[in-house]
Amino acid sequence: MIGTVFLLCLFVLTNGQFFAGKNKFCCENTSDSRLWLSTTLETRQTLQAENPADLQRAVPVSQGSSWWTDFPVLPLVFANSNTIPKGRCRKQVQRYLKELANSTLWAVQMFDASTKYPDGVLHGQTIHLGSFDQCYNLRAELPPDEFSDIGEPDEVEGRYCLVRLRYQRKDVEPKRPKTFTLDFDPNLSVWNAIDYTGDFRRVKRHSVYLSLCVPASCSSQDVTTALTEPLKELANARQIQLDVTVKPSLCQARTDVPEDFTVGAKVFLFIVAGLFVLVVASSWYDSSVYSSEEAVKDNEPRDLFLSFSAQRNLRSIYANESSHPGLDCINLIRFFFTACAMFGHRSMQYYGYPLVESTYLEKAYTVPFSMMVFNGTIIIDGFFSIGGLLAAYGALRDLDRSKRLNFTALILNRFLRLTPLYMLVVLFNATLMPMMGSGPYWEARVGFERDNCAKNWWANLLYVNNYVRPEEMCMFQSWYLSVDYHLYIMGLLVLWAYWKLPRRLGYPFLCSLIALGIAIPFFITYVQDQQPVFILLPTLPEVRKDPYFLGQYIKSHTRIGSYMVGVLAGAIIYDHKDATWRLPKAWSRFLFILLAVGFTIVSESLAAKYFDPNSELHPLETAAYAGFHRAAFALGICSIVVLITIGDGLDFHRNFMTPRWVPPLARLAYGAYLVHNIKQIYDIGATRNPRVFSLNDWLSNFLADMFYTFGISLLLSVVVEWPIRKMEQVVRTKQ
Structure with missing residues (x-):
């Protein structure tokens, strides 16, 4: 059942629905089992293509879409990014996407360790840690496939990163209110509680940290490069200005730590x-x-x-x-x-x-x-x-x-x-x-x-x-x-x-x-x-x-x-x-x-x-x-x-x-x-x-x-x- 859910999620992604703001499964005949099966097979064949990351495409967004309901699923944005630099990182991400479609344990573990959606942001919970140990301790020997160099076995390990997303409305400069308050009118815009207007007592809700588990071969710069363009494209469609930051000190893998005493x-x-x-x-x-x-x-x-x-x-x-x-x-x-x-x-x-x-x-x-x-x-x-x-x-x-x-x-x-x-x-x-x-x-x-x-x-x-x-x-x-x-x-x-x-x-x-x-x-x-x-x-x-x-x-x-x-x-x-x-x-x-x-x-x-x-x-x-x-x-x-x-x-x-x-x-x-x-x-x-x-x-x-x-x-x-x-x-x- 878990594998089917992930496959359906990837199907939506590869058909452009993710960037259309449809972060939920929808089809006309959900009772038709043949449709579910055909969708699964089609998605698997598509993901096994030579370069599945190139399948990502943007779809026009309706004017009624909302930044809050269409918040991006970070591990899927990263896995389908076209901007991952060429090299071992890109090859392992392609392998990750393929194995995720196959419900392979290590790939699902990497996806599962990442934050999918922030919660409690309005109450100041702006840091979401996911599952650190599940990512940090991930290690798997991979058999050769089309993404391996000259048919040799590969090894993948997890790298745990905290990605900072800082967002605000485009062309709207938050104004300092006459009186700062910690309570806001629930019938007014949510941006009143999000915008930073100078009240130093408040946690900055326009800056959210989300955990992301990626292959250890990817550096913090690779993660930043992979996320910046697709996330900005999504934000621009909703009149949002978005900055992506991944500090090297918040992006770590077990391979970075020396095993012996210094x-x-x-x-x-x-x-x-x-x-x-x-x-x-x-x-x-x-x-x-x-x-x-x-x-x-x-x-x-x-x-x-x-x-x-x-x-x-x-x-x-x-x-x-x-x-x-x-x-x-x-x-x-x-x-x-x-x-x-x-x-x-x-x-x-x-x-x-x-x-x-x-x-x-x-x-x-x-x-x-x-x-x-x-x-x-x-x-x-x-x-x-x-x-x-x-x-x-x-x-x-x-x-x-x-x-x-x-x-x-x-x-x-x-x-x-x-x-x-x-x-x-x-x-x-x-x-x-x-x-x-x-x-x-x-x-x-x-x-x-x-x-x-x-x-x-x-x-x-x-x-x-x-x-x-x-x-x-x-x-x-x-x-x-x-x-x-x-x-x-x-x-x-x-x-x-x-x-x-x-x-x-x-x-x-x-x-x-x-x-x-x-x-x-x-x-x-x-x-x-x-x-x-x-x-x-x-x-x-x-x-x-x-x-x-x-x-x-x-x-x-x-x-x-x-x-x-x-x-x-x-x-x-x-x-x-x-x-x-x-x-x-x-x-x-x-x-x-x-x-x-x-x-x-x-x-x-x-x-x-x-x-x-x-x-x-x-x-x-x-x-x-x-x-x-x-x-x-x-x-x-x-x-x-x-x-x-x-x-x-x-x-x-x-x-x-x-x-x-x-x-x-x-x-x-x-x-x-x-x-x-x-x-x-x-x-x-x-x-x-x-x-x-x-x-x-x-x-x-x-x-x-x-x-x-x-x-x-x-x-x-x-x-x-x-x-x-x-x-x-x-x-x-x-x-």
């Missing part, structure tokens, strides 16, 4: 194996050979070897020592912000990738509370402010002790603490990660990450990747490490100058730098008429292609204000360490609510108008928000630490901010930040089906991210991060 993958595995051998050997020596008598002896090589002891590193990770009433609160802030970053990056998977109901995502923009998520990128400024606070406290302590700062040693120590684990993750992304899976978006995401890391790892190593080739940045979240490193170096210079100045001049000096940090984004936003915040769009599959992300968001000079707020807070806390004065209870609680709660929530929620396309934006107001909101959020976060340090009556707040389970997780935050995106990229690349934008799925994915990420971070901390820290401590104490 040299880079072998190097990565060798490094990892060597580290595990060191950890096992050091742990065995620490537990079985090392004694208390040896502990009193000065032996630097032995101490360096013991830095890899798993027992010692686990004790350091799980240690729970109180050092400072205010600084202890930073552990919870660091863990919470790391979790928020993971949650935010997980939410980015819903932008530009297959969704069943994009309307849920679009309407989320209209919910006021959604700014806690959509403008959640502001939490990064909390990270920077905490980094500046800790840098200030540590640098001022060292200056008071030694009366000088060893800039070279401090910068080098920071480099050695951050870089080994960082480069190991970069190497993993460039070598082993691409070999761990497959999927419709595998090459577009994992392959994209592989290529960027292979080409630009040196920019990550030198911490300049936020300025050098940022559009090809390896690990998109790594920009934070470069900005933090730049600001740390700047902070050391600022703190040395602050320490030299009398306090009556030192505090105004720091405040002037905060003002400079506010003025820079203010000036850029006002002069260049740019958006003030990073707006995650439903049409943004890759942040490294967003102009605001590349031009402002990842630049060190736009984050000076947040970092200097932290430096000022660190200076206040350090200068207060010997003071007996305390802020009164009433003022402490009032300022905590005003700054820690009010400033953080207000600075984040005020962005709502910039996520509303109906808002009237004034350049000066927009620039003011761009300049002040990050520093205001940083002030709110740092006020927690400062008020708990100098305030009175905040015992409950301190106890809440210093639970015993947080310090170990906070120590794993750096590793978690580095590796959390690996699982998320894997999920995107390997996705086979559209997902639903729902809070339940969102939270389920997030909890899985937390479990996997912190588990892997614990392993990497024991094997790489903490051994490096211990070795650095051993070397520093010997100096």
